[in-house]
Amino acid sequence: IKDSLILKSLVMDSVIPYDSIHAIVAIPVKVDSARNVYDLYVAKVKKADGSVVCYTKDESKIDVGRRRKYTSHRFDFANFKLNDKVMAFGIRMTDSVGTDVYLSKNEYMTLYALDNNKMLKVLDNLLIDQWNLQNCEGDNFTENKIIVMSRKKKKANTYRDLLVKNRVVSVKNFIKHANADSTKIDSTAITDAPATGQEAKIVSK
Secondary structure, eight states: OOGGGBOGGGOEEEEETTEEEEEEEEEEEESOTTSOEEEEEEEEEETTTOOEEEEEEEEEEEEOOTTEEEEEEEEEEEEEEOSSSOEEEEEEEEEEEEOSSEEEEEEEEEEEEEETTEEEEEEEEEEEEEEEEETTTTEEEEEEEEEEEOSSOOTTOSSOOEEEEEEEEEEEEOOOOTTSOOOOOOOOEEEEOOTTOGGGOOOOO
């Protein structure tokens, strides 16, 4: 990998909490010079000598457009136990997209599984947190998702599914419109998503 093609601001590395002799490294590499699109190489490496045990190339994973900025990125080593032998880990990335009248921040999570020294992507870009602001109207909307693993996997599947709960944190409108009173509304609601919903489905082998 040429050093000049690496997006260094989004390079990540971390020791695996439940495997102290290995670490995970994530390196964005530019696809071509004409576009701000990057493949994401995700690798499991040995801490002792840095040798690669396994890796995957997540093609065109990162798109740095004119109006898009990545404001945060981190690993998620929660207990994503897909079956009795396989653990997964997440990569969370938050992007910000805006214009003169609209701003949106979204956090996405992708899960990768370490299965028999193979790196497999099992869940792609699940929207975790969402925040929108419509400046001309003064509308503010915030939503996030709570994720847990299902207790049992279906007989036909290799891996257990994720259970996703949608949580609307707040909805506000506080601008005084013409011929209308100022309003301020706070609401909270939690809705269970189906266990086998498409966005929550883990890709089985």
